[in-house]
Amino acid sequence: MNRQQSLTVALLRHAVLLAGAVIMLAPFVWMISTSLKPPNEIFSTDLSLLPRKWFALENYGKAFTKVPLLRYLLNGVIVTAGIFAAQLLVSLPCAYAMAKLRFRGREVMFTLVLVGLMIPAQVPAIPRYVMLYQVGLLDSYAALILPFVVSAFGIFLMRQFFRTVPDDLVHAARLDGCGEFEILWRIMLPLAFPAMVAFAIISVVAHWNDFFWPLVVVQTGDLATPPLGTLFFRNEEAGSDFGPLMAGTVVITAPLVLLFLGAQRRFIEGMTLTGMKG
Amino acid sequence: MAAASAAAPAAPSPDDRAEARAGYALAMPAMALLFVVLLGPSLAVVVLSLTDWQLGAPRMNFIGLGNFEQLFADRVFWRSFGNTIVYCLVTVPGSVFLGLGIALLVELAPAGRTFYRAAYFLPVTSTLIAMAVVWEFLLHPSVGLVNLALEAVGVKGIDWLKNPDVALLTLAGIGIWQSVGLNMVLFMAGIQAIPADLYEAAEVDGAGGAWDRFCTVTWPMLGPTTLFVTVVSSIRSFQVFDTVEVLTKGGPNKATEVLLYTMYTEGFSFFRTGYASAVTVVFVLIVLTFTLAQVRLGDRRTHYT
């Protein structure tokens, strides 16, 4: 290839990719742009990115007062943190036992984990709902957290990771006087940190964004997670007051988007693992 | 030395039993919870699908396959089933081939690689419900960006979400927008895993042009990745629900009714628990077919690359 040809290829590549990127990013850009505009500009037909009259304060102010946006975010933090903490607490010991300890039934248990891995999230929804209904826990944090305290994917991921830790390390720890729990706590846990980060990203993204389950179990606005809160907000607005609505969506999407932009590599590595999950 | 030891195998020593005890102690809480919150309820769905139970009803009767008979006789179910298939048939090829194309272009040169990867991947991590609300605004018939942009180039816009002919395709478009980035990074990983000397060998063998190299090396080597990405995309597309609930509620006139949405309305709006369970069983059977295909492909992938 001569230089002129390769320059053409490079220009073509950028042209196509930039056009695509514009489409991919347009919703984000327009969301932010709209959240800064007064109603008359939003309803005008000219396509301007920047507002002629800045209306950010009004839109965001309205978004925070009309619905408890901060409360939604807090709920999101409580639910995702609660779920992830429980998943970690439950999965790590199980994953360690399945990777490094010999006991009868281990293979059967691991098969059950694999079966659990294949079940789509919505399948157990009806019986879970019935169970929560019967113990009177619907419409509570417990209803949002309890169904997800164990993650088949988490057990699977951590087991695969623990299997890569050399057996010699476990043996050395036993000779050094560690019990099984101490091996897990002192040796495996610090080593598993990268895998735990991937697991954390997958779990937090999945449950922060989860819509189906909160929609099913939450009626009270105070318990809404960010996606459900967005819907409440939208329904409240009845599709007319777009400025504050877009301001609200900016606030709701900001945490994960910022997290992603701050830790792109880890995010992408982590999210590609969900490919295994289906 | 004497011949093989005649002694009977030693009984499990206390230490072996201690290891097994530790194993159970560490694994059991997770296994018990897994059963209570996932495996048990999933089995219960199958049992419930054979009953006429409605949530809150005092009695539950086993009616065999009655729910399924009713289901298969129901035009709405078939509409829902058909819509789900159409949605997949648009979203899967769209997101797989676009994902592949973008990955190839991005990997062609290092310039701008990080930016493009981030730009295309952004929709994957952002909260879909919030973005659906944004899309609703973008697709607004009179003030939405999409129609404004179309009118700027002289094309008459339509009501994307209220027109029964295009509503499902619109949702599929949003589906592609949301998932193409994930497919792109999966393909990028696949492309990076292709050994560079294969390209050199192809060049020595006379496959010099970009298209030749794609045909002789890239595409064949990406075969397993493509299959894998296709299956994963199929499973994800089959679970479409969020955009339907927020943007169309299955309408207009059932034009966007999909399986999970049917399951949701029957189960949690009408509380026809038994019937909704039957829908779930149909849903899970289809997804499991994809998943088992994925597992088999996954095995092949580990063997062949």
Place this chain on the structure above:
Amino acid sequence: MGAITISGLGKSFGTVEVLKDVSLDIADGEFLTLLGPSGCGKSTLLRIIAGLERQTAGSIAIDGRAIDGLPAKARNIAMVFQSYALYPHLTAARNIALPLTMRRMTPWQRLPLVGSLLPGTRGLRAAIGRDVAGVAAALDIAHLLDRKPGQLSGGQKQRVALARAMVRQPAAFLLDEPLSNLDAKLRVQMRAELTDLHRRLATTMIYVTHDQAEAMTMSDRVAVLMGGDLLQVGPPRRIYDDPETLQVAEFVGSPKINVLPGRMGRPGLVDCLGARLPLGVPGGPDVALRVAVRPEALVLARPDAADCLRGRVRHIENLGSDCMVHADVEGAADPVVVRLDPEAGGRLARGTPIALEIPPHRALVFDAEGKRLRPDAATARLRRAGA
């Protein structure tokens, strides 16, 4: 104290027997090497002694006390792993301190934050720190204590692993091919250091290796293990000069011992490819034998000498200090290797006809099954009289 008695030890995985009825007494303070090719069961034996695996038969005792039921941590045995098995997330100091932390502190005292508030924790930590510093000084790694394993070279990791084993003053050390990951030069240096360390500590060491040079240079005694059988135990010199079986003779020594076909001739005489050797081994006439001679035992004879092996030089390897001459000898399946001094070797060339003399007292005779045949008393007397 650490005298280890192994009696009738067996281990099988399913139907595969990896150890067959192994019995061995190791004295307190002894340096014993388990030598054998890979897959011979030596590492399994070491792991059973450590308590990391279970035997399927037999018993192990330390100082007369059976330890079969004890978990690894209760055996007071330390081990150095081939991979060093250092905890990658801990500094060298904390790696070395871990066994002491586990043994001296209560579970409560070991807790982060809470532990340091409990009475006695600080004193214990200080004492552990002193012990770690002491061991580090002895092994000359005091300057490395703050580094993590990833920042250490192979030889430094080796020392940290040794320090971690030494710090709790165990009854015995088990070393599983500890030098195999080091480069050749460092390996020779560490060999000397380990021997020196053993002298200073005077603690039992069981050392597993497939490298006969390590076995020969470091051990008080060598135990040769092959296919799960313990073939011979003895001081290195004995294993080399006086092997019990052809297997041992062939495994030990480099280049490999020459094995030649032989046949019983007149009583007391063995015919070996034209040489008649007065070896005085028992056996009837015409019984097939194997005669083994180490390369350095063969002597270059004058071309016309009698009772010699005859052949032609096929290939000469001049190693500088020695010269290995490979010769095709009529009747021998493989070339016969002779070690000569470079000067003598230099006079030979490819194709030169040579004659090789086998000094009778350096020849080892084995029967068809590979078992060693020794001169019996009667023929030995006869031989002396004849000579």
